[in-house]
Amino acid sequence: AGCSGSGGSGGSSDGKIVMGFAQVGAESGWRTANTKSVQESAKSAGVELKFSDAQQKQENQIKAIRSYIQQKVDVIAFSPVVESGWDTVLNEARNAKIPVILTDRAVDSQDKSLYKTFLGSDFVEEGKKAGQWLVDQYKDGTDQVNIVQLEGTTGSAPANDRKEGFEQVVSADPRFKVIASQTGDFTRAKGKEVMEAFLKANPKIDVLYAHNDDMALGAIEAIEGAGKVPGKDIKIISVDAVHDGMQALADGKISFIVECSPLLGPQLMDLAKKVVKGEQVPDRVVTEETTFTQEQAKDALPGRKY
Ligand code: GYE
Helix, strand or coil, X not given: CCCCXXXXXXXXXXXXXXXXXXXXXXXXXXXHHHHHHHHHHHHHHCEEEEEEECCCCHHHHHHHHHHHHHCCCCEEEECCCCCCCCHHHHHHHHHCCCCXXXXXXXXXXXXXXHCXXXXXXXXXXXXXXXXXXXXXXCCCCCCCEEEEEEECCCCCHHHHHHHHHHHHHHCCCCCEEEEEEEECCCCHHHHHHHHHHHHHHCCXXXXXXXXXXXXHHHHHHHHHHCCCCECCCEEEEEEECCHHHHHHHHCCCCCEEEECCCCCHHHHHHXXXXXXXXXCCCCXXXXXXXXXXXXXXXXXXXXXXX
């Protein structure tokens, strides 16, 4: 990008589209698979990729976006770590006439013209699927069901929405009680640490709902460390379906996983090419996803790419 002269919109000196991609970090198996997908698809789509890792900090992401604006890339894509606080930098991109694509996570900006499209999952739907599985599991009981929740990164779209969708479903039945809920920042280490605290403070935990597999995997270590059997003494529901999560599901340690696909790269490159050409794109592209029981995980594992 930044080459002057004829031909209008950007392009690197060899005519390639240049994309600046501001990634959240490397906090989870999901994120690693997502990064790989973006990098590989850029290569095969002939897109020159400038990539940055914000280490889960909004200020780093804003810095990265500003530097992409300065470098006059053709298109900026990013996965906003939290939902709020983006209007200023998105305005700067718009003033510089650089189109922005949101991938994976949403922003809460009122002005939808600050970005061209949003590619990613419906996280409220994922939370509902998690809640629905639980409701089905306990359809015959009368006892109270004590639930603890490991939330994703505070203020992030998947944490907000997975919590909301789950609540919408389970709150219809007064037996379901969320007795503790805290962030584990989508990491294994935090998932373990917070689950240890939950176990100390709550003698009777029936269910863990973790907003991603990594936190569930950390929590499994905490549960085993406390002398309990994950999947039996405490049922575990999580979201993502990355390899290690699917393995724990097949092994009976996790009870149910709601899939969230990280393989957004090919669709992102497609959208980027259209946006750079000035073509119309849909303002929302939702990823297709399923759910996995323990049996389904055993079948699916050999063919999983991540
Ligand atoms: O579920 C989690 C990751 O934004 C969908 O971020 C993504 C979430 C994913 O750290 O594992």
